[in-house]
Amino acid sequence: MTGSQGYGSGMNGAQALLRTMADSGVNVCFANPGTSEMHFVAALDTVPELRGVLCLFEGVATGAADGYGRMTGRPAAALLHLGPGLANGLANLHNARRASTPLMAVVGDHASHHKRYDAPLESDIDALARTVSRWVRRPARTADVGADAAAAIAAALTPPGGVATLILPADVSWSEGGEPARPAAAKRPSPVADDTIRQAAAALLSGEPCVILLGGAALRRPGLEAASRLAVAGRARMLCETFPARLERGAGLPAADRLAYLAEFAAAQLAGTRHLILAGAPAPVSFFAYPGLPSSPVPDGCEVHKLADGTDDVAGALAALADLVAPDAKPTAQQPAAQAIPDGDLTAETAAGVIGALLPEGAIVCDEANTSGLWLPGSTAGAPPHDWLTLTGGAIGQGLPLATGAAVACPGRPVLALEADGSAMYTISALWTHAREQLDITTVIFSNRRYAILGMELDRVGATSGGDAARDLLDLSRPGIDFAALASGMGVPASRAATASELAAQLRRALAEPGPHLIEAAVPPPF
Numbered sequence: 469m470t471g472s473q474g475y476g477s478g479m480n481g482a483q484a485l486l487r488t489m490a491d492s493g494v495n496v497c498f499a500n501p502g503t504s505e506m507h508f509v510a511a512l513d514t515v516p517e518l519r520g521v522l523c524l525f526e527g528v529a530t531g532a533a534d535g536y537g538r539m540t541g542r543p544a545a546a547l548l549h550l551g552p553g554l555a556n557g558l559a560n561l562h563n564a565r566r567a568s569t570p571l572m573a574v575v576g577d578h579a580s581h582h583k584r585y586d587a588p589l590e591s592d593i594d595a596l597a598r599t600v601s602r603w604v605r606r607p608a609r610t611a612d613v614g615a616d617a618a619a620a621i622a623a624a625l626t627p628p629g630g631v632a633t634l635i636l637p638a639d640v641s642w643s644e645g646g647e648p649a650r651p652a653a654a655k656r657p658s659p660v661a662d663d664t665i666r667q668a669a670a671a672l673l674s675g676e677p678c679v680i681l682l683g684g685a686a687l688r689r690p691g692l693e694a695a696s697r698l699a700v701a702g703r704a705r706m707l708c709e710t711f712p713a714r715l716e717r718g719a720g721l722p723a724a725d726r727l728a729y730l731a732e733f734a735a736a737q738l739a740g741t742r743h744l745i746l747a748g749a750p751a752p753v754s755f756f757a758y759p760g761l762p763s764s765p766v767p768d769g770c771e772v773h774k775l776a777d778g779t780d781d782v783a784g785a786l787a788a789l790a791d792l793v794a795p796d797a798k799p800t801a802q803q804p805a806a807q808a809i810p811d812g813d814l815t816a817e818t819a820a821g822v823i824g825a826l827l828p829e830g831a832i833v834c835d836e837a838n839t840s841g842l843w844l845p846g847s848t849a850g851a852p853p854h855d856w857l858t859l860t861g862g863a864i865g866q867g868l869p870l871a872t873g874a875a876v877a878c879p880g881r882p883v884l885a886l887e888a889d890g891s892a893m894y895t896i897s898a899l900w901t902h903a904r905e906q907l908d909i910t911t912v913i914f915s916n917r918r919y920a921i922l923g924m925e926l927d928r929v930g931a932t933s934g935g936d937a938a939r940d941l942l943d944l945s946r947p948g949i950d951f952a953a954l955a956s957g958m959g960v961p962a963s964r965a966a967t968a969s970e971l972a973a974q975l976r977r978a979l980a981e982p983g984p985h986l987i988e989a990a991v992p993p994p995f
């Protein structure tokens with residue numbers, strides 16, 4: 469049989485699926501299973517190369533698979549229970565889609581003959597899956613499961629990467645006749661046409677103000693260094709997309725400022741630009757519409773050139789462009805900057821100072837600090853080299869799950885989850901998985917007891933009549949949330965810091981000890 473590896477008979481659909489996944493390099497499954505996935509669960513014992521990681525909410529499983537995919541470039545699986553399980557996982561699948569993360573969602577469904585009875589968990593799984601997936605398939609026969617799984621993994625890996633969803637009917641899973649399949653070849657990024665590179669070169673040589681906007685794969689060292697050559701030669705300023713999936717930064721790497729979240733600030737960063745060259749980033753747009761403000765921060769009269777998108781070899785295109793217009797330029801490197809540990813009151817700014825001073829080499833930072841994160845880019849710029857992962861799709865509740873997946877992906881590296889309190893509460897049960905798997909994750913909760921950003925947005929959208937009732941809906945102080953108690957209740961050692969020096973002492977200790985920790989940093993809202 470095509471694709472069969474000669475395992476012979478005696479395998480059910482689930483066993484063929486797991487065998488295919490492991491053979492195709494899917495080695496981790498973040499799971500929250502139910503009855504329809506029991507054969508998948510049972511098959512884990514027959515395929516030891518596939519590690520199951522239990523998550524207590526589907527949004528944790530999907531966010532963890534996102535973090536894993538961002539750090540390895542390979543898909544993890546998220547195992548979800550029918551439509552409601554998928555629905556619980558959708559927000560973080562949305563973030564994964566925005567991050568272009570390779571990810572395989574496996575959603576169990578009722579047995580084919582059971583569907584027409586409209587049992588309580590019956591729903592339109594395919595429709596839900598399509599909102600976030602680039603590929604959706606439900607094998608109709610057990611013999612197809614292996615080949616469909618291999619196709620799903622290839623689809624997830626097709627540049628720039630995305631979510632592929634395999635919907636697995638219970639009877640297809642439990643029936644005998646499964647056929648494992650060989651890995652299907654995934655496409656590679658395409659080389660950028662010479663003409664496109666020449667057009668970008670002409671813009672850079674025009675003498676008019678140019679900005680090169682970097683995103684996706686351009687934010688790793690080779691892309692950053694090629695873009696830096698353009699900047700050094702005075703051909704363009706380099707900027708980074710607002711919410712990168714994974715940005716390599718710190719001492720020894722070229723520094724790229726991120727385009728601001730607030731449209732007015734982004735417009736100021738782009739003011740006067742005549743050529744905006746997109747290298748792995750989409751054209752920038754304002755996160756929201758505001759009365760009287762434009763949706764795009766790109767100035768009038770600025771020409772937008774697409775050098776490369778996520779399907780292209782963006783680093784190769786940047787290097788070719790640099791060879792054309794900046795042949796002798798060498799990339800710059802951010803100098804190490806030793807930070808003094810700040811003293812006194814704990815604020816978002818002093819907390820950022822502490823984190824900048826103590827950030828260990830090779831750290832993976834999962835940044836969902838929201839308004840408390842304003843000072844982090846500055847305070848960590850000269851820290852030892854690290855990766856910075858952000859909230860790509862704006863759906864909060866991502867940081868703790870993302871850290872879970874990053875830590876599973878990179879067991880030798882320290883992971884720092886920098887979390888705003890409101891966002892942390894969406895997927896707080898991720899802490900239980902941090903403890904269960906003994907992941908080396910230090911979580912810092914910026915406990916400002918508000919939805920602070922929404923207080924600002926209330927004014928910015930012109931909802932000025934907002935009074936006490938409106939402000940009350942953005943308040944998290946009644947009752948105050950005791951994050952240290954929540955964490956220790958889930959097996960994560962925790963503490964609370966009320967001053968900058970307490971934060972420094974607790975962070976030092978947490979980073980020095982293996983395994984998970986949580987520090988609740990009591991900070992006032994920045995505005």
Ligand SMILES: Cc1ncc(C[n+]2csc(CCOP(=O)(O)OP(=O)(O)O)c2C)c(N)n1
Nearest residue numbers: 838839863864888889890891918919920921
């Ligand atoms: C899934 C999802 N639900 C709701 C929102 C709307 N929202 C945006 S920011 C925010 C509150 C953020 O508060 P917190 O995480 O505490 O950060 P802070 O603004 O205080 O820094 C909410 C509810 C969202 N972005 N995503």
